[in-house]
Amino acid sequence: MERKNFLRSLAVTAISAPVLLEACKKDATTPGATAAGTAAAEAACVLTDPDMDGPYPLYNSRGSAINRVNITDGKPGVPLNIDIKVQSVSRGCAPVTNARVDIWQCDKDGYYSGYVNNGYLGVQNNVGRLFGRGLQYTNSAGQVHFASIYPGWYPGRCAHLHVQIFIGTSLVLTSQIAFPDAINAAVYRTPLYAAHGQNPTTNYLDSIIRDSLATELATVTRNTSGGYDLTHVINIR
Amino acid sequence: MMYPAQITLSFKQLINAASTGDFETKVFEDSYIEFLMQSQVYNPDRQYRTFSELKVAAPKSNSLHYKVGFAVGLHVQELGNRIPGVKDCLNRMPLPFEIYQLELIESDIQDRQQHEVAIIYTTPALTLLGLTGDRLLLAAPEQTSNSGAYDTFMLSLQPQLSVSSYKALQHEPALNGVAQLH
Numbered sequence: 359m360e361r362k363n364f365l366r367s368l369a370v371t372a373i374s375a376p377v378l379l380e381a382c383k384k385d386a387t388t389p390g391a392t393a394a395g396t397a398a399a400e401a402a403c404v405l406t407d408p409d410m411d412g413p414y415p416l417y418n419s420r421g422s423a424i425n426r427v428n429i430t431d432g433k434p435g436v437p438l439n440i441d442i443k444v445q446s447v448s449r450g451c452a453p454v455t456n457a458r459v460d461i462w463q464c465d466k467d468g469y470y471s472g473y474v475n476n477g478y479l480g481v482q483n484n485v486g487r488l489f490g491r492g493l494q495y496t497n498s499a500g501q502v503h504f505a506s507i508y509p510g511w512y513p514g515r516c517a518h519l520h521v522q523i524f525i526g527t528s529l530v531l532t533s534q535i536a537f538p539d540a541i542n543a544a545v546y547r548t549p550l551y552a553a554h555g556q557n558p559t560t561n562y563l564d565s566i567i568r569d570s571l572a573t574e575l576a577t578v579t580r581n582t583s584g585g586y587d588l589t590h591v592i593n594i595r
Numbered sequence: 596m597m598y599p600a601q602i603t604l605s606f607k608q609l610i611n612a613a614s615t616g617d618f619e620t621k622v623f624e625d626s627y628i629e630f631l632m633q634s635q636v637y638n639p640d641r642q643y644r645t646f647s648e649l650k651v652a653a654p655k656s657n658s659l660h661y662k663v664g665f666a667v668g669l670h671v672q673e674l675g676n677r678i679p680g681v682k683d684c685l686n687r688m689p690l691p692f693e694i695y696q697l698e699l700i701e702s703d704i705q706d707r708q709q710h711e712v713a714i715i716y717t718t719p720a721l722t723l724l725g726l727t728g729d730r731l732l733l734a735a736p737e738q739t740s741n742s743g744a745y746d747t748f749m750l751s752l753q754p755q756l757s758v759s760s761y762k763a764l765q766h767e768p769a770l771n772g773v774a775q776l777h
Contacts, residue, residue, distance in 0.1 A: 417628040421621055423668020472661045486694050491665065522636075527628060529635040 417527065419458065419493060428505040429492035435466040435507025436545055437585030442535075444500045444523060447593050453500025454594065458524040460493040461504060466550055468512035477512055478554055508537075508545045508586060511557035516564040517542045523594055530594050536567050536575045541586065597763040598725050604718045604750075605759035606678050606690065609700070611711040618679060622667045627710040629666035630702045633659055638704070645709065646702040663712070664697030671695050671714065678716045681756070683748040684730060690750065691736065692716035717759055 419425045440461065444454040464470050468477045471487040490509075494502035509517050519535040539560045546556050561575065562568050576590040610619050610626075630646070637653040649656045677689035696715045703709035722734035724747060735746040750756075 417625065419625075419629075419666065421625045421668065421670040422629075422666045423672070424665045425669075472665075473658070485661070486696060488665065488668070524632055527632050529632060529639075532636055 418495070422493060423488055424460075424491045424493055426492050427494065427503060429461070429463075429488075429490055430505065430507055431471075431487070431489035433465045433489045433507055434550055435510075436548060436550065437583065438506045438508045439581070439585065439587045440504040440506055440519070441587070441589045442502050442504075442521070443589075443591045444496050444502075445591060445593050446595065448595050451593065453496070453498070454525070455496055455498050455500060457496045457500070457530075457594075458493055459496060459502045460491075460522040460524070461519050462491045463506065463509040463519045464512065465490060466507060466510040467554060468510040508551075510551060510554060511542075511546075511559070514559055514564075516557065516559050516561045516567060518564075518567060521592065523592060525594075531592065533592065534567055534570075534574055535588070535590050536561050536564075536571060537578050537588070538575065541578050541580075545586070598723060599764045600723045601720050601762045601764060602723045602758050603720055603760040604690070604731075605757050606681055606692075606716045607755045607757075608679060608714045608716065609711065609755075610714065612708045616679075618670060618674065621670045622712065622714070623710065625666050625670070626663050626697065626699075626712050627702065627707050629663045630659065630699065630710065631704060633662045634702075634704065641704060644703055644705055646699055660697060660699050663699055667697060667714075678718075681750075681753075683750055685748070688735075688748055691718055693719040720760075722764075 442459055442461075444457045444459065445451040446454050462470070467479055469475055469479075469482050469484060471484045471489045471491060473485055474481060474483045476482075490506070492504050492506075494504065496502050509519065511517050516539075517537045521531075521533050521535055522529060523531040523533075539562075542560075543556060545551055546554070561571055567574060573593070576588045578586050578588045581587045610622050612623065614620065614623055634646070634649060634656065637656040637659075638649055643649040643652050646656070646659070674692075676691050676693070678692050681690040682688060683690070694717050696717075698713045698715060700711040700713055701709055702711070719736075721736075723731060724734060724745070725732040727749075729752045730749045731752065732747055732749055735748050738746050740746055
């Protein structure tokens with residue numbers, strides 16, 4: 359236990375003491391209940407520890423439909439392996455473990471899941487659909503992996519992924535990840551993407567991302583399976 | 596309303612701090628924490644306390660309905676496509692659902708007791724054969740008879756149940772006795 363947590367636990371004890379004493383009076387015939395109450399109070403202190411790197415112990419996205427590695431939901435596209443590493447600048451770029459990494463992206467035609475959106479193929483009602491969305495918790499090396507497809511594009515934006523990093527229940531970063539223009543052009547010439555043609559909005563022409571390319575441009579390389587591997591490092595405080 | 600017709604039904608289940616049951620508790624807890632997490636995008640300085648306030652100040656926060664909905668997807672999946680608490684008039688057959696949607700009714704970043712969500716379950720297409728009193732007469736999803744008669748079930752109308760789509764069927768099916776209900 360770190361010093362401030364120790365002090366905090368003392369404070370909780372001090373505040374709780376009169377309550378516990380009162381409880382002792384009421385439960386004088388059931389000493390076990392007092393012990394259980396004390397244990398519960400201590401457990402509560404541990405569970406709410408804000409210094410923990412990992413997810414809030416009461417919540418690990420256990421019921422989330424997007425807590426998964428493969429985010430394609432069968433959508434066609436050029437396979438894309440996504441490997442993201444989260445580091446802490448304040449700890450000398452040490453890997454951050456148990457950070458929750460949420461990503462979301464459009465499909466090969468530029469449509470997102472989750473809501474009604476308009477694109478070059480017309481209006482699509484994607485309410486209730488989950489494709490292109492996932493979350494994972496970083497491992498001891500600060501890394502998460504997703505299996506996806508290369509995203510398409512929609513007017514005004516370059517190809518990109520959205521990403522959010524949570525530590526515990528705190529949102530520490532909302533960001534985007536861009537792809538090299540040359541690779542975008544190559545992918546958009548392939549059969550599954552050719553119908554939509556080339557994206558006129560390159561990274562430099564994208565007003566949202568052009569001033570952030572130094573930290574938001576991923577490394578993307580062709581792999582031997584006919585897909586691409588994306589690696590990207592995200593530095594948080 | 597014309598019969599027969601193809602309809603879908605939607606049922607709205609309210610879940611709040613007073614809800615009991617394993618499923619309801621999981622949905623309440625997880626949707627509240629996910630709301631706390633996801634709402635930070637639109638409320639970084641925590642200046643808006645309730646979801647109602649947040650929607651006015653940041654209309655894009657309406658995306659929280661589906662973003663929070665993702666967080667309970669596996670819990671809903673465990674229901675096995677059966678709407679909780681809704682059965683036919685014989686209390687034997689649960690009403691099936693095909694899709695669901697989570698709606699944030701209200702929440703409060705400082706007081707979880709104010710958190711309330713609804714899950715709206717929508718059935719697959721059902722054949723409505725008639726309406727008798729406050730009960731819908733529906734063709735059963737699985738037909739077992741070769742006699743020309745339909746297997747049917749009846750469902751009571753209730754406050755949280757609504758017909759969410761309706762399409763009159765053009766051709767009168769050979770319903771035998773059931774057709775007399777028109």
